[in-house]
Amino acid sequence: xxxxxxxxxxxxxxxxxxxxxxxxxxxxxxxxxxxxxxxxxxxxxxxxxxxxxxxxxxxxxxxxxxxxxxxxxxxxxxxxxxxxxxxxxxxxxxxxxxxxxxxxxxxxxxxxxxxxxxxxxxxxxxxxxxxxxxxxxxxxxxxxxxxxxxxxxxxxxxxxxxxxxxxxxxxxxxxxxxxxxxxxxxxxxxxxxxxxxxxxxxxxxxxxxxxxxxxxxxxxxxxxxxxxxxxxxxxxxxxxxxxxxxxxxxxxxxxxxxxxxxxxxxxxxxxxxxxxxxxxxxxxxxxxxxxxxxxxxxxxxxxxxxxxxxxxxxxxxxxxxxxxxxxxxxxxxxxxxxxxxxxxxxxxxxxxxxxxxxxxxxxxxxxxx
Amino acid sequence: xxxxxxxxxxxxxxxxxxxxxxxxxxxxxxxxxxxxxxxxxxxxxxxxxxxxxxxxxxxxxxxxxxxxxxxxxxxxxxxxxxxxxxxxxxxxxxxxxxxxxxxxxxxxxxxxxxxxxxxxxxxxxxxxxxxxxxxxxxxxxxxxxxxxxxxxxxxxxxxxxxxxxxxxxxxxxxxxxxxxxxxxxxxxxxxxxxxxxxxxxxxxxxxxxxxxxxxxxxxxxxxxxxxxxxxxxxxxxxxxxxxxxxxxxxxxxxxxxxxxxxxxxxxxxxxxxxxxxxxxxxxxxxxxxxxxxxxxxxxxxxxx
Numbered sequence: 001x002x003x004x005x006x007x008x009x010x011x012x013x014x015x016x017x018x019x020x021x022x023x024x025x026x027x028x029x030x031x032x033x034x035x036x037x038x039x040x041x042x043x044x045x046x047x048x049x050x051x052x053x054x055x056x057x058x059x060x061x062x063x064x065x066x067x068x069x070x071x072x073x074x075x076x077x078x079x080x081x082x083x084x085x086x087x088x089x090x091x092x093x094x095x096x097x098x099x100x101x102x103x104x105x106x107x108x109x110x111x112x113x114x115x116x117x118x119x120x121x122x123x124x125x126x127x128x129x130x131x132x133x134x135x136x137x138x139x140x141x142x143x144x145x146x147x148x149x150x151x152x153x154x155x156x157x158x159x160x161x162x163x164x165x166x167x168x169x170x171x172x173x174x175x176x177x178x179x180x181x182x183x184x185x186x187x188x189x190x191x192x193x194x195x196x197x198x199x200x201x202x203x204x205x206x207x208x209x210x211x212x213x214x215x216x217x218x219x220x221x222x223x224x225x226x227x228x229x230x231x232x233x234x235x236x237x238x239x240x241x242x243x244x245x246x247x248x249x250x251x252x253x254x255x256x257x258x259x260x261x262x263x264x265x266x267x268x269x270x271x272x273x274x275x276x277x278x279x280x281x282x283x284x285x286x287x288x289x290x291x292x293x294x295x296x297x298x299x300x301x302x303x304x305x306x307x308x309x310x311x312x313x314x315x316x317x318x319x320x321x322x323x324x325x326x327x328x329x330x331x332x333x334x335x336x337x338x339x340x341x342x343x344x345x346x347x348x349x350x351x352x353x354x355x356x357x358x359x360x361x362x363x364x365x366x367x368x369x
Numbered sequence: 370x371x372x373x374x375x376x377x378x379x380x381x382x383x384x385x386x387x388x389x390x391x392x393x394x395x396x397x398x399x400x401x402x403x404x405x406x407x408x409x410x411x412x413x414x415x416x417x418x419x420x421x422x423x424x425x426x427x428x429x430x431x432x433x434x435x436x437x438x439x440x441x442x443x444x445x446x447x448x449x450x451x452x453x454x455x456x457x458x459x460x461x462x463x464x465x466x467x468x469x470x471x472x473x474x475x476x477x478x479x480x481x482x483x484x485x486x487x488x489x490x491x492x493x494x495x496x497x498x499x500x501x502x503x504x505x506x507x508x509x510x511x512x513x514x515x516x517x518x519x520x521x522x523x524x525x526x527x528x529x530x531x532x533x534x535x536x537x538x539x540x541x542x543x544x545x546x547x548x549x550x551x552x553x554x555x556x557x558x559x560x561x562x563x564x565x566x567x568x569x570x571x572x573x574x575x576x577x578x579x580x581x582x583x584x585x586x587x588x589x590x591x592x593x594x595x596x597x598x599x600x601x602x603x604x605x606x607x608x609x610x611x612x613x614x615x616x617x618x619x620x621x622x623x624x625x626x627x628x629x630x631x632x633x634x635x636x637x638x639x640x641x642x643x644x645x646x647x648x649x650x651x652x653x654x655x656x657x658x659x660x661x662x663x664x665x666x667x668x669x670x671x672x673x
Binding site for chain 2: 019213251287290291302305310317323324353
C-alpha cells in the first residue's frame with residue numbers, strides 16, 4: 001500500500017482522537033521521504049509533541065526541515081514538518097485577499113473575527129483546508145501528508161469548509177444584516193413581515209452592538225466571498241481526485257473500530273479515494289500461560305523471595321496480554337470483513353510509545369511494503 | 370471531564386456518576402457531541418436529548434444536540450408566539466443559529482447550566498446532586514468552557530450577554546464547578562493535559578483535579594526484576610510469562626513517571642484509575658472504576 005501512496009500528491013490521515021493519528025502521519029511522511037519524495041507532514045497536534053519527537057525544538061506555520069538524515073538513508077528525499085496555526089493562516093488570507101488596507105484593518109481588528117479565527121469550533125478544520133490549498137499552489141513539495149484535526153466526527157474536516165463559508169458568505173445572513181441591499185426580494189419581504197424584522201428580533205436578543213459587529217465583520221469580507229468558495233471547491237476537487245489518498249487510522253478498541261468502519265464507508269460512498277485502514281497498536285497474541293507451579297519453581301531457582309506470589313502476578317500479566325491479543329484478533333477480523341482485501345495495514349503495539357525519531361522510524365518500518 | 374480524544378472521558382464521566390448514584394445521590398451525565406457512548410456503556414437504548422434517560426437507579430443521561438438547542442433557545446427567548454413562528458420559518462434565522470460564532474456552544478453550556486442549577490419544585494433541593502459533562506476533545510472542549518466568558522466580553526448588552534454572565538458565574542466558580550482533566554499515562558495525553566490546565570487557568574476556569582486513566586496495577590517491584598530476567602530466557606510458556614511480567618514492571622515505572630510529571634507541572638491532585646483489561650468496557654468494569662474514583666476523590670479531598 002505504501003508503494004501506491006508514493007504516486008499521490010496528498011495523503012490524508014483521518015480517524016477519531018487517541019488512535020495515534022499524529023504518530024502514524026509522521027511515520028508515513030518519513031516513509032514517503034525515504035522513498036525519494038520531498039515530503040511535508042502537516043500536523044495540528046496542539047501539544048507540540050511531534051516537534052520534539054522529530055528532534056526539533058518547535059514547529060511553526062511555515063514548513064521546517066526535519067533533521068532526519070540519520071533515519072532517511074541514501075537517495076532519500078527530504079522530510080519537512082509544519083504545525084497548523086488557524087489564526088496565522090486566517091490572518092494571512094485576509095491580508096492577501098482583502099480588497100484594500102481599510103478592509104484588511106476592518107476585519108483584523110473586528111472583535112467577532114478575533115474570536116472566530118482563533119477559538120470557534122470549525123475554524124481549525126477550515127484553516128486546514130486553506131493551508132492545504134496554499135501548499136499545493138506553492139508546489140514546493142511532491143507529497144503532503146495531513147494529520148487531520150481531532151474531532152468526534154472525523155469527517156468534520158471535510159464538512160467544515162462548507163459550514164464556515166456558509167456563515168461568512170451566507171446569502172441568507174447577508175440579507176439579514178443588510179436588508180437594504182436586496183430590498184424587494186423575497187428575503188426582504190420576510191424580513192419586513194409582521195410586527196418586527198428578524199433583524200430587530202435578533203437585536204433584542206444579542207444587543208445592537210454584537211449584531212453591528214457581526215454585520216461589520218461580514219461587510220469586511222465583501223469581495224472575498226468568491227475566493228473562499230473557489231479555494232474550498234479547488235481543495236475538494238483535489239481531495240476527490242486520484243492525486244489524493246485517504247487513510248483511516250483505527251485502534252483496536254471497540255468504539256474506535258466501529259467509527260473507523262463507518263468512516264471508511266462514508267469516504268467511499270462520497271467518492272473520496274480511500275487507500276485503506278491502518279490498524280494501530282495491534283497486540284500480539286501470546287501463548288497459553290504456563291502452569292503456576294512450573295513458573296514458581298523456575299523463579300525459586302532464580303532466587304525469587306516469594307516465587308508463588310510472583311508466579312501468580314506474572315500469569316496475571318500474561319493473561320492481560322492474551323485478552324488484548326484476542327480482542328485485536330477480533331478487530332482484525334471485523335476490519336477484514338468490512339474493507340476490501342489488501343487495504344489493511346497493521347502496526348504492532350510497541351514496547352514504548354514512539355516519541356523520538358528512531359521510534360517514528362520503527363513505526364515507519366512497520367507500515368509494510 | 371476534559372482531555373485528549375481516546376483517553377476515556379466518557380468512561381470516567383460514567384464512573385463518577387455511578388459512584389454518586391451508588392451513594393444514593395442523583396447523577397446526570399451530559400453528552401455533548403452526540404457520540405452515544407453512554408448508551409453503549411450501559412447497553413441501553415438511545416439516550417434522549419429532550420429528557421434525561423435513566424440508565425441505572427439514580428444515574429441519568431442526556432445528549433445535547435447543539436443546533437436544535439440553539440433554535441429552541443432563541444425561539445424561547447422571544448416568548449411571543451407569532452414572533453417565534455416568524456423566526457423559525459426564516460432561513461436566515463437557521464443560518465444564524467447554526468453558524469453564529471460561539472452561539473451553539475453558548476446554548477450547550479447554557480443548557481448544562483440550567484440543569485445544574487435546577488431546583489426541585491418541593492423543598493428547593495437541587496434536582497441533580499452531580500452533573501457530569503463529557504466534553505468534546507481538548508480544543509473543542511476548552512472552546513465550550515470558555516464560550517460564556519467570551520460572549521460576555523463580546524456582547525455589550527442584551528439578554529444573551531446577561532445570560533452569558535450568569536452562566537459564566539457558575540462555570541468559573543470553584544465551589545460550583547470542577548474541571549477534571551483526564552489523561553492516559555502516555556506522552557501526548559499528558560502533554561495535552563498540562564497545556565489544557567494552563568489554558569483553562571489563564572481564562573479563570575476552575576481546574577479541580579486530574580485523572581490518570583489506565584494505570585497498570587502495582588503487581589511487581591524492582592526486586593522482582595532479577596529473578597524474572599533470569600527466567601525470561603527459558604523456553605516456552607515459562608519464559609513468555611516472565612517477559613510479560615518484565616514488560617508490566619517497565620510500564621509501572623512509565624506510569625509513575627507520567628503521574629509525577631502531571632502532578633508536578635499542574636499542581637493538581639492526580640487520581641489513578643486502574644487499567645481495566647477487557648474486550649470492552651461493561652458495567653462490572655465501570656463498577657471497578659467507580660470504586661477507584663470514589664477512593665481517589667476521598668483521599669484527594671483529605672489531602673486538600
